[in-house]
Amino acid sequence: MNDFGLESKLKSLRVPERTQEYWNDFPSQVRVQLRRSRPEFSPRSFSSLRFACGGGFALALVMVCFQFHPLQTVSLAIAKQERHFHTQLARLDTGLHKLMLNTDGMGYLLTEAN
Amino acid sequence: MADADADLVLQTQKGSPAAFEVLVRQHQRMIHSLTFRMTGSLADAEDLAQETFLRAYEQIGAFRGTAKFSTWLYRIAVNTCLNWRQSEARRFQLQTNCAEEFSAQHLNGETISSEDQSSQQVQSALLKLPAKQRAAIVLTIYDGLSHAEAAQVLGCSENTVSWRVFAARRKLKRWLSQAEVCDE
Numbered sequence: 001m002n003d004f005g006l007e008s009k010l011k012s013l014r015v016p017e018r019t020q021e022y023w024n025d026f027p028s029q030v031r032v033q034l035r036r037s038r039p040e041f042s043p044r045s046f047s048s049l050r051f052a053c054g055g056g057f058a059l060a061l062v063m064v065c066f067q068f069h070p071l072q073t074v075s076l077a078i079a080k081q082e083r084h085f086h087t088q089l090a091r092l093d094t095g096l097h098k099l100m101l102n103t104d105g106m107g108y109l110l111t112e113a114n
Numbered sequence: 115m116a117d118a119d120a121d122l123v124l125q126t127q128k129g130s131p132a133a134f135e136v137l138v139r140q141h142q143r144m145i146h147s148l149t150f151r152m153t154g155s156l157a158d159a160e161d162l163a164q165e166t167f168l169r170a171y172e173q174i175g176a177f178r179g180t181a182k183f184s185t186w187l188y189r190i191a192v193n194t195c196l197n198w199r200q201s202e203a204r205r206f207q208l209q210t211n212c213a214e215e216f217s218a219q220h221l222n223g224e225t226i227s228s229e230d231q232s233s234q235q236v237q238s239a240l241l242k243l244p245a246k247q248r249a250a251i252v253l254t255i256y257d258g259l260s261h262a263e264a265a266q267v268l269g270c271s272e273n274t275v276s277w278r279v280f281a282a283r284r285k286l287k288r289w290l291s292q293a294e295v296c297d298e
Contacts, residue, residue, distance in 0.1 A: 001291045001294075006286060006287050006290065009232065009236060009290055010236055010251070010255050010286065012229060012236060013151065013233050013237055013240070013256075014229070015146070015147045016150070016156055018146070023139075023142060026138070026139075026142050026164075027136075028135070029164065030135070030138050030168065030171075034171060
């Protein structure tokens, strides 16, 4: 059997005919199946949208929880201490400047140091 | 998407089942033919065609229009058929059924046309092929796809398709020649 013979033999395979009624009904059968077997189903782009909304909600929830978490209280206390330290440092800086301008004070400091 | 189906696909992606129903109507015969040639059974072909469209609807959000809609649909259909658990026993059963049906017609004195006989021989030979070789033959011989297009559908290289077609043709020639000798 040559290539041509094989091809014509293969093409003799006929697909059984179905009635026009079958072709008319098939699309609605698919539609029914879609509703029946996958009721929660919607095309993926819409699933992605739902996923994004869900993700956003979850993130917001985590942020709210974090706001009331003990760690948040600790970090607020640290920030307060840090602000106080910077204020004190600024005052020290001003005080030191005044001290250095006062020759008596500087002499006192040097005496104390020795 | 330079495709006649583009508008319908877009509507389906926006959530219109009616648009998808039109797509099913337009492609149902093509998909039924493919699933029948892959399975040799009308009932299985119907189930697989239905499953193909269900999967297509499910995945249509991911369709970006880089290929034709029909090529994309072919791919889903072929994968559905390849995943169809066609065990050796099941395949053997189908061939047996085919042969029994043929003998019964002989015994009942029904005249079987040479076309019917030839068709049965071809179906039987196709079912003996490994599924991937059968898919390559169905796409290239029956649906007229080039090896490059078939490669796109099957998700493999063009060389792989060429090899599968070559191997399948060699087997089919042998089996169909033997069948012709038996008939004589």
